[in-house]
Amino acid sequence: MHRRLIVPGAIAASLLLAIPASAADFTPGASGIGDPYYPASGNGGYDVAHYDLRLKYQPGTDLLEGTATINARTTQNLSRFNLDFGLTVSEVRVNGKKAKFARTGDQELEITPAAGLPKGADVTVVVRYAGKPSELKVNGYTAWHRTPDGGVAAQEPEAAVWWFPSNDHPLDKATYDVSVSVPDGTQAISNGVLRSQSSKLGWTRFNWRSNKPQASYLTTLAVGKFDITTDKTEGGLPVINAYSKDLGDNAGAARASIERTAEVAEWLETVFGEYPFNALGGYVPNVKSSYALETQTRPFYSPAAFNNGSNTSIVVHELAHQWYGDSVSVHGWKDIWVNEGFARYSQWLWSEKEGEGTAQELADHVYAQRPADDPFWTVKPGDPGPDDQFHTAVYDRGALALQALRNEIGDEAFFAILKGWPKAHAYGNAKVGDFVKYAEKTSGKPLAGLFDTWLYQPTRPEAPAAKAAGLTRSSAAHTAEPKSWKKIAATNTVHDHGHEHEHGRKH
Numbered sequence: 043m044h045r046r047l048i049v050p051g052a053i054a055a056s057l058l059l060a061i062p063a064s065a066a067d068f069t070p071g072a073s074g075i076g077d078p079y080y081p082a083s084g085n086g087g088y089d090v091a092h093y094d095l096r097l098k099y100q101p102g103t104d105l106l107e108g109t110a111t112i113n114a115r116t117t118q119n120l121s122r123f124n125l126d127f128g129l130t131v132s133e134v135r136v137n138g139k140k141a142k143f144a145r146t147g148d149q150e151l152e153i154t155p156a157a158g159l160p161k162g163a164d165v166t167v168v169v170r171y172a173g174k175p176s177e178l179k180v181n182g183y184t185a186w187h188r189t190p191d192g193g194v195a196a197q198e199p200e201a202a203v204w205w206f207p208s209n210d211h212p213l214d215k216a217t218y219d220v221s222v223s224v225p226d227g228t229q230a231i232s233n234g235v236l237r238s239q240s241s242k243l244g245w246t247r248f249n250w251r252s253n254k255p256q257a258s259y260l261t262t263l264a265v266g267k268f269d270i271t272t273d274k275t276e277g278g279l280p281v282i283n284a285y286s287k288d289l290g291d292n293a294g295a296a297r298a299s300i301e302r303t304a305e306v307a308e309w310l311e312t313v314f315g316e317y318p319f320n321a322l323g324g325y326v327p328n329v330k331s332s333y334a335l336e337t338q339t340r341p342f343y344s345p346a347a348f349n350n351g352s353n354t355s356i357v358v359h360e361l362a363h364q365w366y367g368d369s370v371s372v373h374g375w376k377d378i379w380v381n382e383g384f385a386r387y388s389q390w391l392w393s394e395k396e397g398e399g400t401a402q403e404l405a406d407h408v409y410a411q412r413p414a415d416d417p418f419w420t421v422k423p424g425d426p427g428p429d430d431q432f433h434t435a436v437y438d439r440g441a442l443a444l445q446a447l448r449n450e451i452g453d454e455a456f457f458a459i460l461k462g463w464p465k466a467h468a469y470g471n472a473k474v475g476d477f478v479k480y481a482e483k484t485s486g487k488p489l490a491g492l493f494d495t496w497l498y499q500p501t502r503p504e505a506p507a508a509k510a511a512g513l514t515r516s517s518a519a520h521t522a523e524p525k526s527w528k529k530i531a532a533t534n535t536v537h538d539h540g541h542e543h544e545h546g547r548k549h
């Protein structure tokens with residue numbers, strides 16, 4: 043859902059009738075949206091407005107059957123176009139007519155409609171499919187979590203390919219209706235508001251709705267046996283949390299953390315401004331992974347995140363992403379700092395509020411712990427490269443950059459920026475460079491040098507930059523460990539998405 047000029051349908055249609063394009067003017071849409079980190083991600087030639095997913099899932103066999111109806115608008119004269127998808131497709135219709143389709147590469151579904159689609163036309167694509175997501179391997183890897191009682195889709199930068207066809211890149215966000223039928227006694231959790239739930243002949247259908255633009259990787263599905271808690275915030279937002287019934291010894295700590303979601307969101311509103319969505323929550327399925335993910339309105343948490351007890355800091359991190367990452371999304375994956383630098387910094391601010399170490403003390407400790415020859419400093423948070431997209435440096439050095447900014451422009455301008463940015467780019471996409479410009483405009487100071495030092499140089503910033511950032515100690519022996527340090531460090535696994543280490547890069 044890019045922002046665009048809305049042309050009334052009738053006028054657009056009459057223009058198209060008046061100037062018929064010849065077949066030669068219709069060309070295939072690109073097989074990628076143009077992200078150099080992940081060339082196969084997303085597609086060209088159209089823009090999705092809405093996904094309607096009607097699914098049936100069998101926890102016993104992992105069989106997922108679905109019909110995806112996609113409302114899109116063409117951005118060029120299209121002879122054919124791609125969706126990103128891996129399960130087995132039985133039928134594709136475009137505007138009601140059967141379309142030819144073929145699989146190309148690992149994750150491309152190439153669709154040739156009966157006739158070319160003119161630029162600027164509203165198009166409805168229906169894809170019928172079935173398959174077992176756990177058996178679908180893309181470069182030897184599945185993002186789908188199989189659990190003893192079901193399955194879960196929650197992964198970054200790609201998860202959709204394993205369960206629904208999409209234009210799989212944050213640049214094309216859309217609204218969603220996700221309707222899932224599962225055997226009675228089992229639940230289906232997704233994003234947004236639960237509109238309804240009904241049971242018939244042994245199957246229960248859950249109807250979820252996300253009414254604000256949502257990136258495909260932030261769209262989640264969890265089927266399993268959950269204990270569900272529901273509540274409303276003081277402001278009236280519905281809160282739905284879900285906990286696998288099999289969390290064992292982690293059950294208490296998971297609840298003690300995630301039941302504080304409304305409290306954390308309320309505090310984040312004082313830092314980032316009004317919460318951008320109409321629902322809140324979190325869920326903990328019985329998965330073996332250790333990471334968490336900011337799936338929109340309802341973050342995913344691995345049980346292992348609570349191995350050492352409750353951790354509110356991880357809830358702070360994932361909820362901070364609702365502003366920084368979900369409402370304002372990356373333009374390309376190289377812009378990951380706009381997500382992770384701020385989510386990590388929000389943990390420092392929470393620590394500051396809780397009296398467990400100020401952001402400055404945490405910055406000082408990070409800096410002191412990392413000697414100049416630590417490879418940590420070779421990672422450029424402003425453009426880390428696909429292999430280091432979720433490197434600790436994107437988080438910790440990324441947060442150091444914000445502490446340097448805070449010292450440079452003062453608290454008043456700094457917090458005005460933290461609040462103003464999510465509003466300025468709400469429900470859209472933004473680049474690191476956009477943030478630099480926004481910070482310069484808001485503070486009235488030239489900041490290109492500061493951001494170059496902290497985000498783009500492959501070396502440790504030394505004096506005078508480090509001194510200006512309040513970083514005075516050069517070895518860990520000289521700083522006391524802030525009280526929040528271990529809790530925050532424990533959330534370093536939030537970006538340990540597993541497959542980078544176990545299965546090699548996907549792209």
Ligand SMILES: [Zn+2]
Nearest residue numbers: 363382385536
């Ligand atoms: Zn994060």
